[in-house]
Amino acid sequence: MHPVFSTALSSDFPPGATFKTPKPSEIDDEGFGNFRDVIDLRGTTVKGARTYLAAHRRVLEFIDALATAPDAFDEYAQAFEAGSAMDAGLSGGAADQINDLIDSQDCDLGGLELGVGALAYALSAGKIFPAASCRSHAARSWAPYPVVYFASNQPRAELLRDLIRQNGCGFDSDPNRPELLLVAASSLVEILDLAQSVVDNLAKFRSLTTLTNGSRSPVAPYIQPSLLDD
Template sequence: MDEEGYAGLYFRDVRVITGTPVADARGVMLWEQKAAAWVANHSANEAEFEELAKAAEGIDADGEIEDLEALADLPATLAEDQHCLWGLDLGVSGLSHVLSALGFYPVASCRSHLAHSWSPEPVVLFASDEDRLRLLQPFIAESGCGLGLDSSRGHTLVVVYAPSIVEMLALTASIFDARASFRSLPKTARKQSQPDEVVVAAPEEGRPTLF
C-alpha cells in the first residue's frame, strides 16, 4: 500500500483506510445515516439526489461546507458534527470505515453516479481473510446486498454490491452491531487462498435506484 491505496490496482484519488478506530467508524456511520435521510427527503428525482449527495460529500470534519447554496437547509446537527464522509461517497463511506474497523481492508468504493461513474451500482471492494469473509456472508444476504469476487485488475478482491445505498446502509448497521464477533477473530497473519465460493443471493438485476 502507498498514498494512492493498494499499489498496482490503478484506482485514482484514493487513500488507505485500515484499522479505523471503532468510535470513528461509528461516527461516520451515524453521520452518513442522517445525511442520507436528509438528502433523500429533499430530493424529488435522481438528479436532485445526485446534487445534494455531492454537496454532502463536500462537508469536512470542521463543518466547512463547499456548496452552501445546495445545503442551505442542512440540519445544524450535521454541520456541527465533527464527523463526515472523509472524502468517500454517501452510502458507501460508512461501510468502508466499519469494514476497516472490523479487520477488513477497503480498497475502493462508489455509490454510482448519473454520469461518469466507474460502477453501475453502489459497490465497496475490499480484501479479507477467509474467517471474516465467512462471518460476513449471512449479513450480506440479510441486507439485500450481493457478494462476489472481482479479478479485473489483476488481483482478486471481494466486492459488495447493492441495488441502492439503502441496502448498503442496512449492511453497515448490522455488521457494526455484530462488531464483537468480527473483532474477536485473529488478525490476518498469512497469505490467504481464494475462497471456493463467496457468492450469495444477488439483488435484483438492473440499474439501481439511488434513493
C-alpha cells in the same frame, strides 16, 4: 428519493474467489488494487465506525426527503461530500437547508462518498481491507451501482457473507481485479443496513483469527486499508 439501480448479484462468493489480505509492503500512498486518489483508513476504531455510520444515515435520510429525483439526490450528496452546498455549486433553498444541517449536526462523512463510505469504515474497523468504493452517480460513474471493493481472510469474509444475506446486498466480481471481492447493492439503503450489521458485529470480526502455518494466530492489528473516494 434515493436512486435504485438494477443489479445481478449473488448471495455467495463468486467462482474462484480468493481470500488473501495485502501485506504491508503491498499498500502504498495509492492503497492497493491499482486504484487512484485514495484515503488512508488505517487506525479506524469501533467508535469511529459508529460515528461515521450515524452521520451517513443522518445525511441519507435528509437527502431522501429533500430530493425529488435521482439527479437532485446526486447533487445534494455531492454537497455533503464536499462539506458545503457552495463548494458543490448549489444555491437556493435546498442549499440553505443543506448548510443548516451541516452547521447544526454532525454530517462528517469521513471524506468518502455517501453510504459506501460508512460501509468502508465499518469493514476497516472489522479488520477487513477496503480498496475502493463508489455510490454510483447520475452522470459519469465507474460503478453501475453502489459497491465496495475489499480483501479479506476467509473467516471474516464468511461472517460478512452471512450478514450480506440478511441485508439485501450481494457479491459481484471484477475480471480486472480478480484478487478482490466486491459487495454491492441496488441502493444505498441496503448498503447502510449492511454497515449497521457489520458495526453491530465488530467484536466478532475483530476476534477472528487467521491460519498461519497450520495454527491460529491473531491477525496483525497495525495495518488498515486505503480507500478510493470516487
